[in-house]
Amino acid sequence: MAEYISVSKISNYVEKEVTIKGWVYNRTDKGKLSFLLVRDGTAFIQCVAFKGDLTPELFEQISHLPQESSVIITGVVREDKRAPGIPGGYELGIKDLQVVQSADLDYPMSLKDHGVDFALDNRHLWIRMQSQWAILRIRATVMAATREWLDTNGFTEMSTPILTPAAAEGTTTLFETEYFDEGKAYLAQTGQLYNEANIFAFGKVYCFGPTFRAEKSKTRRHLTEFWMLEPEIAFCDLDGLMEIEEQMLTHIVQRVMRDRMPELKSLGRDISKLEKIVGPLPAHFL
Numbered sequence: 001m002a003e004y005i006s007v008s009k010i011s012n013y014v015e016k017e018v019t020i021k022g023w024v025y026n027r028t029d030k031g032k033l034s035f036l037l038v039r040d041g042t043a044f045i046q047c048v049a050f051k052g053d054l055t056p057e058l059f060e061q062i063s064h065l066p067q068e069s070s071v072i073i074t075g076v077v078r079e080d081k082r083a084p085g086i087p088g089g090y091e092l093g094i095k096d097l098q099v100v101q102s103a104d105l106d107y108p109m110s111l112k113d114h115g116v117d118f119a120l121d122n123r124h125l126w127i128r129m130q131s132q133w134a135i136l137r138i139r140a141t142v143m144a145a146t147r148e149w150l151d152t153n154g155f156t157e158m159s160t161p162i163l164t165p166a167a168a169e170g171t172t173t174l175f176e177t178e179y180f181d182e183g184k185a186y187l188a189q190t191g192q193l194y195n196e197a198n199i200f201a202f203g204k205v206y207c208f209g210p211t212f213r214a215e216k217s218k219t220r221r222h223l224t225e226f227w228m229l230e231p232e233i234a235f236c237d238l239d240g241l242m243e244i245e246e247q248m249l250t251h252i253v254q255r256v257m258r259d260r261m262p263e264l265k266s267l268g269r270d271i272s273k274l275e276k277i278v279g280p281l282p283a284h285f286l
Contacts, residue, residue: 002074009044010077010090017073020045020095022094023128024065024103026111035096037085043262044085044130047073052096062097067107068128080279087262095128135262138256141228143208145197145255146229150206155231158198160191160207161169168193173213193234206231220252230266253277 002017010018022040022114029035065071075092082227084089093132109125119126126132145159165184177259179185191207198205211228231240255275256264264271 007038007040007045007085010043010045010092013077014090015077016077017074017076017095018092020047021072021100022070023263024067024071025061025128025130025187026067027065027218028197029063029103031267034059036062036065036071036073038092039128039133041042043087045090045092046083046085047094049094049097057218061099062094065099066103066105067110068103070103072098072100084135086266093219101189130266134260134266137263138260138267142252143227143262145252146248147208148255149251150231153204153244155204155206155245156198156202158191158195158202158205160188160194160209162188162210164188164193173215175212175214189213190228191230192232195230199232199234201237204231204233246279250277250279250281 002019003013004019004021005013007022008021014256016215020038022038024036025039025044027034034049034051034171036047036049038047049059051059053064073092073094075094078091078093079089080091081089084088085091109119109122109129111129114122114126116255121220127136141253151157162178163179164187165185167186168188168190173189177185177187190209191209191211195205195207206229207225208229210225213226215222215224216226231244238245254277257271257274261271264274
């Protein structure tokens with residue numbers, strides 16, 4: 001029986017027979033060949049069905065698979081630099097395919113440009129697209145790298161409250177809610193007030209979580225909900241703060257470059273600029 005693997009590990013199985021489980025992202029038919037671009041949540045890979053290798057019934061089924069159909073595919077991994085996907089460079093020669101669920105032929109999020117309003121109304125489908133998938137994978141790595149650096153450099157994470165009794169910034173931007181018989185409570189704008197107290201117990205702390213602003217604005221710089229990182233440090237001067245910022249920033253960039261290079265390339269990111277972010281940084285970086 002072929003070993004079940006994740007697509008992200010495909011480079012370790014060249015010339016071996018494996019099984020993958022995922023969804024049909026795209027399909028291209030060329031006579032006796034049918035090409036499936038399949039995603040499994042960890043990566044994207046091209047799977048090739050050759051009519052001569054399969055039963056007529058199976059090849060016919062493959063050549064009519066709708067986008068987003070759930071499949072289990074067994075085949076031999078081949079290295080091919082021309083093969084598309086993320087990370088690309090590998091393909092799977094299909095020996096067997098099982099359809100777990102054939103998707104609706106009228107799947108709304110087709111592989112074309114959609115307006116932002118339509119995409120956001122179908123956000124649960126939009127995140128399956130390569131660009132959105134790559135962005136969220138990079139975001140998760142940025143968050144993991146941030147915590148990794150702080151946790152290994154003497155900081156303690158504090159889970160500050162989401163519901164708070166007072167404003168930390170402007171009182172006109174609070175989301176207000178009834179708090180039983182005790183009056184009003186507000187969605188937190190920041191964990192700052194709590195962590196300014198916590199540093200006198202722990203020295204170096206941080207919180208990393210959702211914060212809220214009741215500002216009705218459509219600009220990217222005035223979000224109503226976003227995640228904010230807030231370190232607080234006792235006995236720290238400006239030079240010490242700049243050193244911490246530099247080390248954390250370079251660690252995050254280097255971790256993303258190490259773990260998410262295929263995703264960065266798929267987004268067309270200029271990698272050369274990121275490669276320059278190594279310490280010590282010039283003063284204009286900070």
